Amino acid sequence: MAMMPPGGSLPTELSIEPALTPEDPGAGALTAVEAEELGVAPAVRPRSMLRRGWEVFAENKLALASLGVVLFMVLFCFVGPLIYKTDQVHTNLNNVLCTPSGSHLLGCDNVGYDVLGRLMVGGQTSLEVGTAAALVSVLFGTLYGALSGFVGGIADAFLMRLVDAGLSIPYITVIIILSVIFHPNKAIMIFVIAAFYWLGVARLVRGETLTLRTREYVQAVKIVGGRNRRAIIRHIVPNAIGTIIVQATFAVADSILILAGLGFLGLGVNPPSTDWGSMLSGGLNYLQSSQNYWWLIYPAGIAIIITCIAINFIGDALRDAFETRLQRR
Amino acid sequence: MIGYLIRRLLQTLVVLFFVTVITLFLVHLFPGGPIRAMLGQRATPAQVAYYNHIYGFDQPFYMQYVKWIDQLIHGNLGFSTKLNQSVASLMAQDLPKTIILVGLGTIVSLLFGIPLGMYQAVKRYTIGDYALTGVSFLGYATPTFFVGLMLVEWFSVYTHLFPPFGPQSSSALGVLEQPRALVLPVVAYAFVLYALWSRYMRSSVMDNLVQDYVRTARAKGASERRVLFGHVFRNSLISIVTLLGLSLPTLVAGAIFIEVVFNYPGMGLAFYNAAENVDYQVLLGFTVLATVATILGNLLADISYAMLDPRVRYS
Numbered sequence: 001m002a003m004m005p006p007g008g009s010l011p012t013e014l015s016i017e018p019a020l021t022p023e024d025p026g027a028g029a030l031t032a033v034e035a036e037e038l039g040v041a042p043a044v045r046p047r048s049m050l051r052r053g054w055e056v057f058a059e060n061k062l063a064l065a066s067l068g069v070v071l072f073m074v075l076f077c078f079v080g081p082l083i084y085k086t087d088q089v090h091t092n093l094n095n096v097l098c099t100p101s102g103s104h105l106l107g108c109d110n111v112g113y114d115v116l117g118r119l120m121v122g123g124q125t126s127l128e129v130g131t132a133a134a135l136v137s138v139l140f141g142t143l144y145g146a147l148s149g150f151v152g153g154i155a156d157a158f159l160m161r162l163v164d165a166g167l168s169i170p171y172i173t174v175i176i177i178l179s180v181i182f183h184p185n186k187a188i189m190i191f192v193i194a195a196f197y198w199l200g201v202a203r204l205v206r207g208e209t210l211t212l213r214t215r216e217y218v219q220a221v222k223i224v225g226g227r228n229r230r231a232i233i234r235h236i237v238p239n240a241i242g243t244i245i246v247q248a249t250f251a252v253a254d255s256i257l258i259l260a261g262l263g264f265l266g267l268g269v270n271p272p273s274t275d276w277g278s279m280l281s282g283g284l285n286y287l288q289s290s291q292n293y294w295w296l297i298y299p300a301g302i303a304i305i306i307t308c309i310a311i312n313f314i315g316d317a318l319r320d321a322f323e324t325r326l327q328r329r
Numbered sequence: 330m331i332g333y334l335i336r337r338l339l340q341t342l343v344v345l346f347f348v349t350v351i352t353l354f355l356v357h358l359f360p361g362g363p364i365r366a367m368l369g370q371r372a373t374p375a376q377v378a379y380y381n382h383i384y385g386f387d388q389p390f391y392m393q394y395v396k397w398i399d400q401l402i403h404g405n406l407g408f409s410t411k412l413n414q415s416v417a418s419l420m421a422q423d424l425p426k427t428i429i430l431v432g433l434g435t436i437v438s439l440l441f442g443i444p445l446g447m448y449q450a451v452k453r454y455t456i457g458d459y460a461l462t463g464v465s466f467l468g469y470a471t472p473t474f475f476v477g478l479m480l481v482e483w484f485s486v487y488t489h490l491f492p493p494f495g496p497q498s499s500s501a502l503g504v505l506e507q508p509r510a511l512v513l514p515v516v517a518y519a520f521v522l523y524a525l526w527s528r529y530m531r532s533s534v535m536d537n538l539v540q541d542y543v544r545t546a547r548a549k550g551a552s553e554r555r556v557l558f559g560h561v562f563r564n565s566l567i568s569i570v571t572l573l574g575l576s577l578p579t580l581v582a583g584a585i586f587i588e589v590v591f592n593y594p595g596m597g598l599a600f601y602n603a604a605e606n607v608d609y610q611v612l613l614g615f616t617v618l619a620t621v622a623t624i625l626g627n628l629l630a631d632i633s634y635a636m637l638d639p640r641v642r643y644s
Contacts, residue, residue: 168623177604180604257472260475264474265604277472301478304470
């Protein structure tokens, strides 16, 4: 898509501070490290890679629109209930399966909850669990992968065989077993999803680390007597940050989908809590009934799809942004 | 090559060891232990202790492990007290049906994904490419079960073209005798996989199109058709073969959701029922089987990759 950056920006960026870009493996990077070790700030601050990533990202209209969609969803779920007030704790049997009307814009479900309000509350769970699970797995996976790749040798082999083993177990079976074992609430759902998702992140970051650790500026840390922890946290992780951020973005969408799947199977959060997937469990029964209860199926399903597509578009654009940066090297 | 094979096999054994330990460990996570899960809340502590002894859960973990592995090697996958049936016989009954679903779904998705992914790569950044990219993004973002729900709504509830549930039969042959009932589950399954293959094929073909051998072929005057189908297609297919071997976890996940939505009587539905009934023997047996299949899939993928692509050097 945005593989080719529109003219203009490329030559100017390269000509401003070519020697001071932090990922430049040449002498300039060594100077930067030395300067940092000595506590001297470099004369010209290089524009951070995050900043440049954002510039490329902002050129992508689809990505900006997707960002807008995600922001809208967040507002809808978290601010919406303050404006559109509904009771999402007590069931109301007078309202069972009521059709959409002025007082219930999207009708009611099979126990009388207002569907529009439920969509907001369920969305809170989906977005919270999705984001938190992504954060936990990316944080843990990054540290694990960076450590494993950096120390190398037998420790690396051992740590990676553990990851291989985890990845060989079809994730859905483990996740289903874990949610049978623990009666799920939000915190447990986050743990259950992250328990499997970090494995992929760890493998990815480890691969990145293997190439980064041979770079001069990482070697330089060792030469000046810096500890491993410093090398990993200050040099390896920041330079792998592009990969990590892209992965984190996709992780949010994937976690939302996994949560939806568990909810659909009836293994999600317990009522009166709900999430978009739980709203769809039992949806099959309403499809096949003589009346058309479209509001029980479409709102939650479309909310999942729109959110996940938007997040995936953002992830794709971020990848383009960071990969273009790689190409400019 | 021989050295690579031996090292790869050793790695597989180590992974198998870890996986089995993790799986057995999962059993002990059940609240009150596996026996409590089996007997239910009202079992007395004496009963639990008695069955713990019978099943050997009172022994140290490594003894349980050795005993369990010994049973697995002899084809004993455990006994489901809830179904009063051995897990092995349950699998013999249900697994062929799942293989039919997964096999047909995978073939259909490949038949669409490979040519369309290739088309996208050749016509990249055109309307057609963007439209198909949209379709595959939709495939990525739509939960498998929702695809199933939609298909039932459109092709069964509204138009009555196909039955809303999968073939209901206890034998694999019976499943094949109801092709109309197979259509919706297979299509739903294939749609989600299609996104995976087409996306992968697109980037793989695009990578191959800029390789030196393509330039050489063109320089020698090979027609565009020959470059595409004689050279690029075959090389891109290598990575798809590898991807197939690595995708088993995705295939298993898809099977569980599709089977639940369409009430398709395969292994995925049996696993789901076991989860609802806390039937840990079935959960464990299915997980071990699917895991071993995945490990073998990875192994086959690696070996076939090393054999198909002579550029790959493993040292």
